[in-house]
Amino acid sequence: MPRSRFSSSLLLAAVVVLLSGCGSMRSYDGELKQTVGMVKSGSVTAALQDLEKNNSGKEENKDLLYFFEKGELLRLTTEFDNSNQAWMRADAKVHEWEETAKTSPEKLFGQVGSFLLNDRTRRYDGFDYEKVLLTSRIALNHIGNGDWDKARTEIKKTHEREAIIAQVREKQLEEAKAEAEKKNVKTTYKELKGYPVEMFDDPEVTKLANGYQNAFTHYLAGFTYEALGEKSLAAPGYRKAMELRPDLPRLGGALEKLDNHKQRPGYTDVLFVVEAGTAPARESMQIPVPVPLGQRFGVVSISFPVIHSDKSTAAPGQLMVDGKDAISLDSITNIDAMARRSLKDEMPGIIGRNIVRAIAKGVMQKEAGDRGGLIGSLLATAFTVVTEQADERSWRTLPALISIGRAQIPSGKHQMTLAGAQDSKVLDFTVSGSHAVVPVRLMSGSTYLMQSKAPAAFEPSTVVANAEQIAPPAASVNQVEVISASSERDTKTQSKSSLVSKKRKK
Amino acid sequence: MKIKHVSISILALVAALSLSGCETTGSSPEVSGGNVKYGDSKAVETLTNEFGSTDLQTIAEAMSRSMVQSRVIIAGNRPLVTVSEVKNKTSEYIDTKSITDSIRAQLLKSGAVRFAVDIDAMKTQTDELMRQNNSGLYKKTTQKKVGNMQGADYRLEGNITSIVKRAGDVKDVYYKFSLQLVDIENGVIEWADEKDIRKTSGR
Amino acid sequence: MTPLFRVLAAVLLLVGIAGPAANAAGIEDKIEIMGQLKDVKVVEIQARVRNGLLFVQTEMENLSPNTQQVFYRIKWLEESGFQAWDDEAWKTLVLYGHQRQTLVSSAPTPMAKDFRVILHTKGKDQQETDRDTNTSFKY
Known part of the structure; x- marks a missing residue:
């Protein structure tokens, strides 16, 4: 009898280790630290290779995170089509999640395996803010290609996605409350000794309405609809952005302009999108928590995720166009704060699962010790160590902060400098058409300009175009502009490789 | 076992x-x-209390029915109307173009009103005219002449507003859609009507 | 003549309906009920033509003390009995306990010379399943 008990628990441990083998042993934080480091030093190609190396498995086994990061890296090299290809794969996975959310949301609330194992073995579904930002970024890529209609489709998808997330979270909150009451788990994150609660109490976090809506997405929606001449849809976009960030009075200007503004001929309405840094890392932190073990209480060390912000890049407060026109930048979306807010919302669930698991594990360890002597006890301990790592997965190449500035400038070539950026390079950019988006990414010492192609379809509607003049495709500006002080060589190979890929397509 | x-x-x-x-x-x-x-497709949809298909249909129906009863249209000389903007003053992404499209379709079907192309369709219209006349590709006799487009007699414009309130588990949304018909020559409002909708949801 | 059977022969004549519609001898002929309509009664229907358009006024009464929800729409018919217009959108009418409510509908086109009021309430079992979905998660 004792023997069979022992062997069954051994079997259980073996099964558990086998199960977790796929995802839980990798250190996402470790992998991404390296990848992000390469991007910061200006070498996106190396970062891409690094990402591929870390995800060398079968194509169909690649997870949401891989596609998130890959799309972002390709966007930095302005390969908008390839970037969207990766992101559409991610989008398909998010869509799967949405379908589950619509038909059987209860499945999402507690993925069963995780009660026994660690959170890292749960399928990575992406955080809500990541799901929302994904479609916004796909839209930005389409705008980069001058395809505003496709951008509109993605933006509409964002609205629907937000609505689904809102419903699921509302439901989940209720259920989590009921569950905690039932299981009698009363611990909150405030009672975890040594846990850095200050990351949740920051006003940047507490002022957020929720963990998924961001003002940038809505402002971009407004801008896209405005560019397409759909004022009735542009207005709620700007209005929502204002509601989400009432502390940024300049956002209201867009709404006023929508009604009273006449486009000056020969001018382009430009939205500058300046993204700084990277999304924060999630790291494990071991905290001793008292849990009931049989008749007595025992202290079990449980790992909880903590947010580690990327402070490498300061966000500039303004930018200069052609050395004379200063354009103020508003930091409209703080992804770092959103990540912390998401974790804060998740904490009750994480604590609940961890405590239930700690109890189960404590019982198992005790039993293994009682029945199996030294070997059993050792095995169980090893298992404890291996599985006790918090879930460190998150979309890391997202920026930490998104700032926007808006101005009407004459269509054509311009130069831009960013005040306060570590890299004070002058960026050449070109705008044309009635509306344009100029996205810039600052990462530590490197600056990436993701220059848009001209939106050829948006000639001012008052001009009656002569039919014989079929508008030539806008002169393609040098599309790849990786400006980096540290690696000139990499810049060159980059432009070459993207040129090659463009030719191949034709 | x-x-x-x-x-x-x-x-x-x-x-x-x-x-x-x-x-x-x-x-x-x-x-x-x-x-x-x-x-x-005509079923009453009450899945959420955001603006939905039923709201679009009932607004379009109420507005077009009311407008065909207006004096200028009863007079029977099939006035020419153009659709101007319906402003969205809510913070919901409501495509008011889709509402005015439905209203226009119903009015056209009733035969009481004719419509001139609106601003959005203007570019396509002028492009087509220009292509026929300037490209040299079209037979002279079939070319549509420039300078024959008709100016509308009336302009249709309006707005949609909402009042959203939440108290505890209850969310109440009130929509008001107003539409007016303005005589373009003299600026007189010849007809106006409103449709309001209340939707309440509780958890 | 009870209000229930106050047939609008005079009105119909005025409208100029010929054929089977004119022979109709009750409100029932102007109403099509789908599902159950136990607690709601159509008290009166009147029709008249104004400016070439047919107007229909339907008066309904809630016989029960509970609030009732009725779905309705009007089917507009040509003289020949052909449908003169597409299916209308279903509309809801809320009747508080014992309330009488009048609905006025106008025809979308002068072609419409006759009509049917189509009424629909939730059947009993339908109401029950609705209650079920309310407690579970619903989109």
Whole structure:
């Protein structure tokens, strides 16, 4: 009898280790630290290779995170089509999640395996803010290609996605409350000794309405609809952005302009999108928590995720166009704060699962010790160590902060400098058409300009175009502009490789 | 023992599922995987209290019915109307173009009103005219002449507003859609009407 | 003549309906009920033509003390009995306990010379399943 008990628990441990083998042993934080480091030093190609190396498995086994990061890296090299290809794969996975959310949301609330194992073995579904930002970024890529209609489709998808997330979270909150009451788990994150609660109490976090809506997405929606001449849809976009960030009075200007503004001929309405840094890392932190073990209480060390912000890049407060026109930048979306807010919302669930698991594990360890002597006890301990790592997965190449500035400038070539950026390079950019988006990414010492192609379809509607003049495709500006002080060589190979890929397509 | 039971019941379940899956194909003009169905496109939709298909349909119906009763249209000389903007003053993404499109379709079908192309369609219209006249590709006799477009007599414009309130678990949304018909020559408002909708949801 | 059977022969004549519609001898002929309509009664229907358009006024009464929800729409018919217009959108009418409510509908086109008021309430079992979905998660 004792023997069979022992062997069954051994079997259980073996099964558990086998199960977790796929995802839980990798250190996402470790992998991404390296990848992000390469991007910061200006070498996106190396970062891409690094990402591929870390995800060398079968194509169909690649997870949401891989596609998130890959799309972002390709966007930095302005390969908008390839970037969207990766992101559409991610989008398909998010869509799967949405379908589950619509038909059987209860499945999402507690993925069963995780009660026994660690959170890292749960399928990575992406955080809500990541799901929302994904479609916004796909839209930005389409705008980069001058395809505003496709951008509109993605933006509409964002609205629907937000609505689904809102419903699921509302439901989940209720259920989590009921569950905690039932299981009698009363611990909150405030009672975890040594846990850095200050990351949740920051006003940047507490002022957020929720963990998924961001003002940038809505402002971009407004801008896209405005560019397409759909004022009735542009207005709620700007209005929502204002509601989400009432502390940024300049956002209201867009709404006023929508009604009273006449486009000056020969001018382009430009939205500058300046993204700084990277999304924060999630790291494990071991905290001793008292849990009931049989008749007595025992202290079990449980790992909880903590947010580690990327402070490498300061966000500039303004930018200069052609050395004379200063354009103020508003930091409209703080992804770092959103990540912390998401974790804060998740904490009750994480604590609940961890405590239930700690109890189960404590019982198992005790039993293994009682029945199996030294070997059993050792095995169980090893298992404890291996599985006790918090879930460190998150979309890391997202920026930490998104700032926007808006101005009407004459269509054509311009130069831009960013005040306060570590890299004070002058960026050449070109705008044309009635509306344009100029996205810039600052990462530590490197600056990436993701220059848009001209939106050829948006000639001012008052001009009656002569039919014989079929508008030539806008002169393609040098599309790849990786400006980096540290690696000139990499810049060159980059432009070459993207040129090659463009030719191949034709 | 238990495991055996479970596996047997799973087997039974799989068998049952695969059996029921086959029934739908072949015998009826429907190929279906199960949970997708066509529904009544005119059904009252109350899934959420955001602006929905029923609101669009009832607004379009109420507005077009009311407008055909207006004096200028009853007079029977089929005035020429153009659709101007319906402003969205809510913070919901409501495509007011889609509402005015429905209103326009119903009015046109009633035969009481004619419509001139609106600003959005203007570019396509002028492009087409220019292509016929300037490209040299078209037969002279079939070319549509420039300078014959008709100016509208009336302009249709309006707005949609909402009042949203939440108290505890209850969310109440009130929509008001107003539309007016303005005589373009003299600026007189010849007709105006409103449709309001209240939707309340509780958890 | 009870209000229930106050047939609008005079009105119909005025409208100029010929054929089977003119022979109609009750409100029932102008109403099509789908599902159950136990607690709601159509008290009166009137029709008249104004400016070439047919107007229909339907008066309904809630016989029960509970609030009732009725779905309705009007089917507009040509003289020949052909449908003169597309299916209308279903509309809801809320009747508080014992309330009488009048609905006025106008025809979308002068072609419409006759009509049917189509009424629909939730059947009993329908109401029950609705209550079920309310407690579970619903989109």
